[in-house]
Amino acid sequence: MAKPISIYQLEGGPNQFFSPFCWAAKFAVAHKGFAIENIRWKFREADKIAFSNQGLVPVIVDGNKDGKWVNDSWAIAKYLEKTYPHRPSLFGEAAVLFVQKWFQTGGPLDVLDKILVLDEFNALTPDLQPWFRETREPMFGCTLEEYSVGEAGVPDFRKALEPMRQLLAEYPYLGGKDSPSYADDFVAGFFMMAYALSPVKLLEKDDVIHAWRERMMAAYGGIGKTAIGYPESL
Amino acid sequence: MAKPISIYQLEGGPNQFFSPFCWAAKFAVAHKGFAIENIRWKFREADKIAFSNQGLVPVIVDGNKDGKWVNDSWAIAKYLEKTYPHRPSLFGEAAVLFVQKWFQTGGPLDVLDKILVLDEFNALTPDLQPWFRETREPMFGCTLEEYSVGEAGVPDFRKALEPMRQLLAEYPYLGGKDSPSYADDFVAGFFMMAYALSPVKLLEKDDVIHAWRERMMAAYGGIGKTAIGYPESL
Numbered sequence: 001m002a003k004p005i006s007i008y009q010l011e012g013g014p015n016q017f018f019s020p021f022c023w024a025a026k027f028a029v030a031h032k033g034f035a036i037e038n039i040r041w042k043f044r045e046a047d048k049i050a051f052s053n054q055g056l057v058p059v060i061v062d063g064n065k066d067g068k069w070v071n072d073s074w075a076i077a078k079y080l081e082k083t084y085p086h087r088p089s090l091f092g093e094a095a096v097l098f099v100q101k102w103f104q105t106g107g108p109l110d111v112l113d114k115i116l117v118l119d120e121f122n123a124l125t126p127d128l129q130p131w132f133r134e135t136r137e138p139m140f141g142c143t144l145e146e147y148s149v150g151e152a153g154v155p156d157f158r159k160a161l162e163p164m165r166q167l168l169a170e171y172p173y174l175g176g177k178d179s180p181s182y183a184d185d186f187v188a189g190f191f192m193m194a195y196a197l198s199p200v201k202l203l204e205k206d207d208v209i210h211a212w213r214e215r216m217m218a219a220y221g222g223i224g225k226t227a228i229g230y231p232e233s234l
Numbered sequence: 235m236a237k238p239i240s241i242y243q244l245e246g247g248p249n250q251f252f253s254p255f256c257w258a259a260k261f262a263v264a265h266k267g268f269a270i271e272n273i274r275w276k277f278r279e280a281d282k283i284a285f286s287n288q289g290l291v292p293v294i295v296d297g298n299k300d301g302k303w304v305n306d307s308w309a310i311a312k313y314l315e316k317t318y319p320h321r322p323s324l325f326g327e328a329a330v331l332f333v334q335k336w337f338q339t340g341g342p343l344d345v346l347d348k349i350l351v352l353d354e355f356n357a358l359t360p361d362l363q364p365w366f367r368e369t370r371e372p373m374f375g376c377t378l379e380e381y382s383v384g385e386a387g388v389p390d391f392r393k394a395l396e397p398m399r400q401l402l403a404e405y406p407y408l409g410g411k412d413s414p415s416y417a418d419d420f421v422a423g424f425f426m427m428a429y430a431l432s433p434v435k436l437l438e439k440d441d442v443i444h445a446w447r448e449r450m451m452a453a454y455g456g457i458g459k460t461a462i463g464y465p466e467s468l
Binding site: 012013014015016017018019020021022023024026027028030031036042043044073074077081088089090091092093094095096097098099100101102105106107120123124125128131132159160162163164166167170171173174175176177179180181182183184185186188189190192193196197216219220221223224227228 | 246247248249250251252253254255256257258260261262264265270276277278307308311315322323324325326327328329330331332333334335336339340341354357358359362365366393394396397398400401404405407408409410411413414415416417418419420422423424426427430431450453454455457458461462
């Protein structure tokens with residue numbers, strides 16, 4: 001029978017366990033079906049977790065693996081998934097849909113649309129332009145020209161990409177270490193939209209997202225690279 | 235040998251293929267290793283895709299499955315993953331880390347911290363309070379009292395959760411249809427923090443996130459429900 005896994009977790013005040021990272025680790029251990037042994041740890045009790053060569057909780061100690069310890073909630077999640085792959089998985093496909101929701105809902109797309117709207121209008125054949133204006137302007141509640149921010153929107157767009165930037169600082173793809181996922185395909189689609197429509201430089205060359213876009217345009221036999229667009233925008 | 239998959243994709247202007255959703259579908263088909271047959275579709279060409287009983291592209295037609303068609307980029311991704319599970323996966327674990335980055339980086343946590351900071355301060359034993367103030371105030375660039383927004387931050391917090399709300403309108407968990415993932419565990423940890431610290435009602439009862447929080451507090455034998463906190467906050 002599996003032994004319990006111990007968790008050093010923050011007791012912030014008497015009987016107050018409010019650290020979200022300790023809770024995440026605790027949920028993850030329970031998620032994998034292990035009993036939990038709670039070990040109370042108060043702020044600044046460095047000695048108590050000195051064995052882990054660092055000063056923060058959560059730290060788990062796995063009685064099933066000769067007392068192996070792991071610190072940091074995400075490292076704990078990855079350890080549990082790798083060590084106990086046949087127990088309920090900590091990873092799930094819906095997170096790929098979440099990336100899409102993030103991009104489109106109050107996120108980067110809000111400003112990207114405003115950067116590109118007049119380019120899109122101008123790309124249309126003249127017979128379609130009145131229809132585009134008549135259908136979009138009521139949605140925007142203003143004229144296309146009022147809605148447009150053009151290049152001035154680029155700093156806000158870059159800022160809105162921050163969660164993706166932080167992820168790509170750790171992984172080459174939104175899909176992980178080795179290959180893209182549909183989350184990559186989806187977000188790359190919007191960069192293809194920009195490439196097709198506009199000479200505006202959306203990304204700085206030293207941005208990890210810039211290198212990711214290169215990889216995505218070269219992926220799958222380079223179908224992105226062969227598209228017609230504005231190379232000067234890259 | 236596999237036959238190509240056809241894609242009806244938007245030709246927005248002459249030779250201009252800028253629809254991000256068509257690009258996402260195109261990347262996804264290439265991702266699965268199929269050759270692509272491009273079929274040009276112009277705005278308002280309803281007749282050309284009338285077979286799909288709707289008026290938007292992308293639509294794919296799969297020559298390997300008796301010409302089965304699928305419309306909508308996310309439905310196409312799910313169809314490809316389900317139909318061709320042994321080809322490179324469209325889903326990847328890093329998206330679970332993305333949910334964490336989203337929550338913490340310019341997202342819901344920014345405001346949640348400001349709602350809870352004084353509750354956290356007050357939860358500490360008196361010996362730790364000066365240390366908390368001395369370490370946090372330089373990070374915030376102001377006093378704890380100036381940083382705090384308390385209950386007034388709740389509308390912004392709810393708004394920042396919008397991508398998660400949209401996801402949970404389609405799936406019971408961030409992890410998908412049947413069970414939580416570590417993305418659920420992680421975000422639930424922050425709701426446990428709030429539960430432990432504050433009577434503030436973060437969520438309205440008719441919010442899908444409210445029902446999700448119930449499910450997460452009851453998950454894994456109910457370890458969340460047994461925690462000491464403010465039941466009136468739920």
